[in-house]
Structure formats: structure tokens, C-alpha cells
Amino acid sequence: MSAGAPELLSGADEALGIEASGAEREIAARSPMQLFWRRLRHDRLAMVALAFVVLIVLTAVLAPLIVKIAGTPPPGQTNADLTDDFGQPLGPRAGHPFGVDKLGRDVFSRTIYGSRISLEVAFIATALIIVIGVSVGLVAGYYRGWVDTLLTRTMDLLLAFPVLVLAIGIGVACSGAQGCAGGLIQPGLTVVIFVITLTTWPYMARIVRGQVLSLREKEFVEAAQSLGASDRRIIFREILPNRGAPIIVYGTILIPQNIIYEAALSFLGVGVDPSTPSWGAMISDATTIFKEAWWFMTFPGLALLFTVLAFNLVGDGLQDALNPRTGK
Secondary structure: OOOHHHHHHHHHHHHHHHHHHHHHHHHHHOOHHHHHHHHHHOOHHHHHHHHHHHHHHHHHHOHHHHHHHHOOOOOOOOOOOOEOOOOOEOOOEOOEOOOEOOOOOEHHHHHHHHHHHHHHHHHHHHHHHHHHHHHHHHHHHHHOHHHHHHHHHHHHHHHOOOHHHHHHHHHHHOOOOOOEOOOOEOOOHHHHHHHHHHHHHHHHHHHHHHHHHHHOOOHHHHHHHHOOOOHHHHHHHHHHHHHHHHHHHHHHHHHHHHHHHHHHHHHOOOOOOOOOOOHHHHHHHHOOOOOOOHHHHHHHHHHHHHHHHHHHHHHHHHHHHHOHHHOO
């Protein structure tokens, strides 16, 4: 090797070092939101799932317009003439791309409108679960003592019951004409949202409580206490912002879980009114004629499957993007 080779290698190493330090400075100059978005964009599967989620949300919002453009009948319109010679509903054809059900209602329209019910229940229930669970978890983890014991035992009591069994029991009790709780909880979507919220908020509360217990002894919390900061300020200005990522991730995971709960309750007959287009109710109605009318169960079932899968993939992508240790 010539004498100039070490100098060339040294120069190359210096150039690489300069490039590396420049890249590090560029990353360090980015805001947390920019780093989050950079990691999320590199997760192609999560981005595809996010695009599908946006499509589903737009479908729910624009359901009347989509049905009108498609030229299909409204979801509640029945037509006894849309049956074959044996009285079975007709399959996919012009004017009814997804076929019709046993009452002659268009399956395409009902599937499109069914996204509204599923997303409405999922989003409202998730918001309530986050508010209740985060509030209870913050109080239990910060104050500890008898407050923590009381709230923890309440959570343990609710978690001791199988979720679906408890949900079915409450759903049946509140499904009458008068509802329950003095008429405050009425049959239909209100019952479904109440049942899902009641049986799910303890999971969120336990997660937040564990996070608060780990943060309560940190130096910045002790410093705030020594400076005379109020408990409210410490909880909402010091502790909560430092544990926002797990709440966001778990909230995203709750959405598909709540969609499944709504579909399960509707399938079992304790959810929304049977005449209301809901994916779970449609699948339940299709069980009696699935062999003769495969389309009646297939299309709402696929809509439910892909929606739940997309939300789960988005949740996984958010978890990776919010966690700087993933290396993505």
C-alpha cells in the first residue's frame, strides 16, 4: 500500500464522520412531531391501514351521498318482489351490487350505513373510556392510600366478570321500552355505548395508574411538589403529558375492540334495533339463510374484518412511531 493510502483513508473517515454528525444534528433539530411523522411514514403497512381508515370514515360521513350516486335503494326500503321463484333473496346484480336480504333490502346500502353505526359507537365509547379511565387512573396512582385501594377494588370487581356476559346482562336489563337507570339509558345505541364503557374503562384506568405510580417518584414531580405546586397542576401539567403516548396507543386499539363489541351485542340481539343497519345485526340475520344467500353475510363480514384489521395496524404503527426505541 502506498504512503498516500492512509491519508486517503483518514480523509474518507473524516468525511464520513462529518456526514454522520450532520445527520445527527439534522435529527436533533427536528421536533418530536416531525420525528413521529417520519417514523410513521416509513411504516408502509400502517400508512396503507391509515388510508383505509380514512376511507371508512369518509364512507360513514358520506353514506347518503354514496348510496345516491350508486343508485341503490335506501337501507330501510323493503321490496318483496326481489326474490326468486323459491322465495330466496336475489344475489348481486345491476342495481343491487351486493344483492338483497330476505326482506328485499339492499345489502350495499345497509353495509355502507352500517359503518356509521359501528364508528359512532366505537368513537363515542372510546372517548368516554379515555375520560373515565384516565381520570380514575390519575387519581388512584397519585394519591395512593385508601383512595387507590377503593378505586382499585372497584376496577377488580368489574374486571372479575366476563365482559360479554356482563354486557349481555346489562343490555337485556336496559333493552325494555323504559330503558334503565330511571329512563336515562334508553334502548339502542345508548345501551350499547353504556355497556361498552362500563366494562372497558377499568383496563384504561389500570394502565394509567401503573404509569402514574412509576412517575410519582421521579425528580421532576418531587421538584414540583417542593416548589408548592398544587396536586391538580402536578397531575395535569407534569404527569399526564409525560404519559400521553400510551394513552393514544391504547385509545387507538380500543376503537376496533369497541367495533367488535358492538357487532357482538347486535349479533346477540341486545344491541341496536334490528331494523337499524348494523354489521353485527346483518351478520346475525344472515345466519339463517347463509347457504342460500352467501352475499348477505359476506359483505358486512368483510367490512367488519378489514375495518378492525386496519385500526389494529394503525395502532401498531402509532406505538412504533411514538416509541423512540423502535429504531424506525
